[in-house]
Amino acid sequence: xxxxxxxxxxxxxxxxxxxxxxxxxxxxxxxxxxxxxxxxxxxxxxxxxxxxxxxxxxxxxxxxxxxxxxxxxxxxxxxxxxxxxxxxxxxxxxxxxxxxxxxxxxxxxxxxxxxxxxxxxxxxxxxxxxxxxxxxxxxxxxxxxxxxxxxxxxxxxxxxxxxxxxxxxxxxxxxxxxxxxxxxxxxxxxxxxxxxxxxxxxxxxxxxxxxxxxxxxxxxxxxxxxxxxxxxxxxxxxxxxxxxxxxxxxxxxxxxxxxxxxxxxxxxxxxxxxxxxxxxxxxxxxxxxxxxxxxxxxxx
Amino acid sequence: xxxxxxxxxxxxxxxxxxxxxxxxxxxxxxxxxxxxxxxxxxxxxxxxxxxxxxxxxxxxxxxxxxxxxxxxxxxxxxxxxxxxxxxxxxxxxxxxxxxxxxxxxxxxxxxxxxxxxxxxxxxxxxxxxxxxxxxxxxxxxxxxxxxxxxxxxxxxxxxxxxxxxxxxxxxxxxxxxxxxxxxxxxxxxxxxxxxxxxxxxxxxxxxxxxxxxxxxxxxxxxxxxxxxxxxxxxxxxxxxxxxxxxxxxxxxxxxxxxxxxxxxxxxxxxxxxxxxxxxxxxxxxxxxxxxxxxxxx
Numbered sequence: 001x002x003x004x005x006x007x008x009x010x011x012x013x014x015x016x017x018x019x020x021x022x023x024x025x026x027x028x029x030x031x032x033x034x035x036x037x038x039x040x041x042x043x044x045x046x047x048x049x050x051x052x053x054x055x056x057x058x059x060x061x062x063x064x065x066x067x068x069x070x071x072x073x074x075x076x077x078x079x080x081x082x083x084x085x086x087x088x089x090x091x092x093x094x095x096x097x098x099x100x101x102x103x104x105x106x107x108x109x110x111x112x113x114x115x116x117x118x119x120x121x122x123x124x125x126x127x128x129x130x131x132x133x134x135x136x137x138x139x140x141x142x143x144x145x146x147x148x149x150x151x152x153x154x155x156x157x158x159x160x161x162x163x164x165x166x167x168x169x170x171x172x173x174x175x176x177x178x179x180x181x182x183x184x185x186x187x188x189x190x191x192x193x194x195x196x197x198x199x200x201x202x203x204x205x206x207x208x209x210x211x212x213x214x215x216x217x218x219x220x221x222x223x224x225x226x227x228x229x230x231x232x233x234x235x236x237x238x239x240x241x242x243x244x245x246x247x248x249x250x251x252x253x254x255x256x257x258x259x260x261x262x263x264x265x266x267x268x269x270x271x272x273x274x275x276x277x278x279x280x281x282x283x284x285x286x287x288x289x290x291x292x293x294x295x296x297x298x299x300x
Numbered sequence: 301x302x303x304x305x306x307x308x309x310x311x312x313x314x315x316x317x318x319x320x321x322x323x324x325x326x327x328x329x330x331x332x333x334x335x336x337x338x339x340x341x342x343x344x345x346x347x348x349x350x351x352x353x354x355x356x357x358x359x360x361x362x363x364x365x366x367x368x369x370x371x372x373x374x375x376x377x378x379x380x381x382x383x384x385x386x387x388x389x390x391x392x393x394x395x396x397x398x399x400x401x402x403x404x405x406x407x408x409x410x411x412x413x414x415x416x417x418x419x420x421x422x423x424x425x426x427x428x429x430x431x432x433x434x435x436x437x438x439x440x441x442x443x444x445x446x447x448x449x450x451x452x453x454x455x456x457x458x459x460x461x462x463x464x465x466x467x468x469x470x471x472x473x474x475x476x477x478x479x480x481x482x483x484x485x486x487x488x489x490x491x492x493x494x495x496x497x498x499x500x501x502x503x504x505x506x507x508x509x510x511x512x513x514x515x516x517x518x519x520x521x522x523x524x525x526x527x528x529x530x531x532x533x534x535x536x537x538x539x540x541x542x543x544x545x546x547x548x549x550x551x552x553x554x555x556x557x558x559x560x561x562x563x564x565x566x567x568x569x570x571x572x573x574x575x576x577x578x579x580x581x582x583x584x585x586x587x588x589x590x591x592x593x594x595x596x597x
Contacts, residue, residue: 065556073559092558150445155531156361157556171363176534179448179542180552182527186431193436194445 028056029262033067033080034159035183036202037250040281041080044269047277064159071253072098077262079253082159098255101298104291105269107284109203109233110246112220117195120144122221122230125245129168131198134175151178152187152199163248164200192216203233204282222246239284249291270295340572343565356535360563368566372535376543379536383454384461384518389511392465400473401495419463423523430456430528442540448530450539456524461514472506473499505588512585516578522547546570
């Protein structure tokens with residue numbers, strides 16, 4: 001009798017927990033995707049939840065590709081991506097009844113970073129492409145020291161990986177020797193220890209808690225032309241004007257017109273409070289130009 | 301009378317329940333195998349089997365030409381597993397021999413639980429140790445820029461395979477009949493000679509089975525190698541190269557691959573290869589252990 005009572009109590013408790021979990025899942029906004037954006041969006045979500053009673057937002061990483069797949073398969077409400085969707089992905093989404101709408105949450109200046117012991121200061125976009133395609137295997141060939149190039153990059157699920165491949169590598173294959181790390185943070189940690197290293201990370205990952213560039217890193221200036229002026233990705237004016245060649249919008253996509261709680265969250269992100277946090281975290285705000293216009297259209 | 305019938309029913313019910321559990325276990329295994337095969341086969345409509353097994357280039361999302369060759373990943377798996385066994389088997393046998401033959405019972409009481417705890421450390425934690433502790437140490441020792449290579453993977457996998465190898469080897473050494481021990485000592489052999497020439501050969505099948513099970517653990521390990529080996533696609537030319545194992549290859553890409561594309565099927569094909577390898581290893585270990593148990597009887 002006693003054992004039956006305990007057993008029944010356990011079963012009821014399990015059912016109760018399952019019920020709570022189901023209820024929570026019902027109103028929790030699931031956000032998945034870009035590793036470049038994950039820290040930023042997590043902080044945005046935390047601050048939003050602090051200000052909005054009853055809001056529940058779960059933010060996961062996994063890479064832009066994972067987020068996009070998640071939205072297409074309807075396992076998340078918002079997909080973060082640090083790149084544009086490919087036509088294949090948009091077609092697939094429509095096939096599955098998902099009509100993606102894109103909101104620009106922030107702007108990133110994709111940063112090319114080396115170890116602080118590397119004497120180089122500047123590279124052209126073409127030179128970075130040559131490094132990452134594996135055409136150039138020694139720093140000497142791009143005007144640096146006599147040392148083998150140690151490439152750090154992301155994996156194929158990363159939006160940054162795809163963006164680099166399209167805009168810097170000219171849609172050619174990456175070098176097979178590139179180490180494919182699991183996220184921006186791992187690239188930075190690897191760079192700090194490896195003297196011949198080069199890596200690409202989002203601009204928000206460059207700074208430590210005090211707002212200074214992480215110790216052990218050097219951010220390279222990038223120029224469009226061989227003898228042109230190079231700009232740093234931390235240079236707000238250069239990123240805004242397009243003088244910095246590797247700036248890119250960071251997208252949050254929803255399936256169709258966002259539902260009220262999702263729309264409220266997104267609206268807060270592109271509003272003044274959210275954008276202040278974007279700036280605080282080292283990224284760039286959306287501003288008043290074409291991104292804002294597109295956002296306003298997509299909210300309707 | 302009724303009490304007897306009720307107890308009969310209860311017996312039959314419990315027997316049926318255990319039988320069902322056994323059947324479910326077999327069904328799950330068969331189900332997994334069938335799922336892998338059925339999802340892997342469509343890949344070979346687009347990919348030639350020879351290219352899949354023999355090409356060194358794996359780049360399914362390449363904008364130039366999609367490549368589906370797993371040879372580099374297979375080689376990487378072989379390298380880290382081989383390296384792990386090279387480290388773990390001698391150490392494992394030595395510790396097992398120490399525990400079963402040499403150690404004072406008090407030392408044994410402490411050491412055995414510690415070995416069990418080692419088996420319980422999550423693979424993520426070991427991977428983390430690989431990045432922050434072993435990686436920098438390796439880069440200092442071998443004068444490479446970084447420690448994200450096959451040596452790192454081997455060391456970490458050795459740590460993970462060690463408890464399995466130690467436990468099973470120790471069991472098999474303990475199962476050697478005392479008569480062998482006593483006879484050897486009576487004939488004038490020293491304890492070291494007894495250990496080396498009598499106990500170890502007698503327990504050899506058990507030790508081989510232990511090594512194979514440790515190998516099975518190392519082959520299937522994903523998180524540790526994903527974090528600590530660098531995941532470069534190139535065919536590894538040495539242990540100091542960054543490698544990408546089959547398990548890491550699947551883990552990296554399965555999250556974002558669109559369902560039911562060639563890439564998706566190809567990932568399942570890699571899974572099938574892994575399943576077959578692990579199954580074969582476990583089967584051989586089982587046969588060897590079985591033979592050993594038979595012989596002892």
